[in-house]
Amino acid sequence: MSVAREEHPMTRRDETTDPLADPAAFAALHPGLRHAPATARNREPIRQALKDLLPENPCTVLEIASGSGEHALWMARHLPQVTWLPSEATQEGIDAIRNWLAHCPDLAGRVRSPVVIAADQPPWQGTPVDAVFAANLTHIAPWSATLGLVAGAAARLVPGGILVIYGPFNEGGGFTGPGNAAFDATLRQQNPEWGLRDRETIDEVAVAQGFCVEAARLMPADNRLLVYRR
Numbered sequence: 367m368s369v370a371r372e373e374h375p376m377t378r379r380d381e382t383t384d385p386l387a388d389p390a391a392f393a394a395l396h397p398g399l400r401h402a403p404a405t406a407r408n409r410e411p412i413r414q415a416l417k418d419l420l421p422e423n424p425c426t427v428l429e430i431a432s433g434s435g436e437h438a439l440w441m442a443r444h445l446p447q448v449t450w451l452p453s454e455a456t457q458e459g460i461d462a463i464r465n466w467l468a469h470c471p472d473l474a475g476r477v478r479s480p481v482v483i484a485a486d487q488p489p490w491q492g493t494p495v496d497a498v499f500a501a502n503l504t505h506i507a508p509w510s511a512t513l514g515l516v517a518g519a520a521a522r523l524v525p526g527g528i529l530v531i532y533g534p535f536n537e538g539g540g541f542t543g544p545g546n547a548a549f550d551a552t553l554r555q556q557n558p559e560w561g562l563r564d565r566e567t568i569d570e571v572a573v574a575q576g577f578c579v580e581a582a583r584l585m586p587a588d589n590r591l592l593v594y595r596r
């Protein structure tokens with residue numbers, strides 16, 4: 367007879383009250399919360415990639431452009447060795463992350479209080495970190511944000527540390543698929559300085575900043591995870 371392993375009541379998470387179980391539903395009940403629907407779809411593939419890439423011993427990840435902060439909470443919860451430092455460009459962005467954090471007191475120790483960082487204004491204040499992570503920033507900001515992201519990460523990472531950039535990118539001088547081509551057109555209509563970046567150009571920028579280019583990973587929905595090691 368098989369015996370189900372019982373979870374200790376103190377460690378059991380109630381799916382109906384856990385903010386991260388269904389963040390859309392939770393945010394709908396808390397009108398002040400900013401929810402980014404894509405994070406619910408991509409958080410687990412990104413976490414699996416980070417699990418492979420990050421050290422197994424305690425380490426610190428600085429996130430640039432954290433948005434709602436939902437990635438920060440998911441990664442911290444499911445990568446127990448990680449201390450996650452979220453950031454945003456404006457005080458309004460910081461407040462949005464703080465709002466989510468307030469609903470997840472179990473993570474208060476490993477998701478630090480968010481800090482204001484403008485990617486395009488390196489070097490950023492702070493102590494060295496093991497990894498810098500940015501999702502969906504490079505195409506929804508001017509090119510200067512990508513240049514700053516790479517330069518800022520180079521200055522902030524420990525030797526051997528990694529810069530991980532998630533999002534849609536062009537490869538071989540063109541779009542990787544029709545979905546990304548349409549997305550690029552929409553972005554450029556909103557802001558002519560936005561748009562998908564060429565992966566190979568970011569590779570060149572990274573090499574110029576002293577990084578080694580590691581294999582990019584193919585992610586769901588024609589996204590990529592770019593990896594650069596200091």
Ligand SMILES: C[S@@+](CC[C@H](N)C(=O)[O-])C[C@H]1O[C@@H](n2cnc3c(N)ncnc32)[C@H](O)[C@@H]1O
Pocket residue numbers: 402405430431432433434437454455459483484485486500501502503506507511
């Ligand atoms: C599409 S959202 C992505 C947010 C989050 N990383 C995610 O994947 O849901 C882009 C974010 O980049 C931030 N951002 C834009 N320009 C920035 C800059 N120069 N420095 C830092 N953050 C910036 C915006 O405030 C916004 O939260």
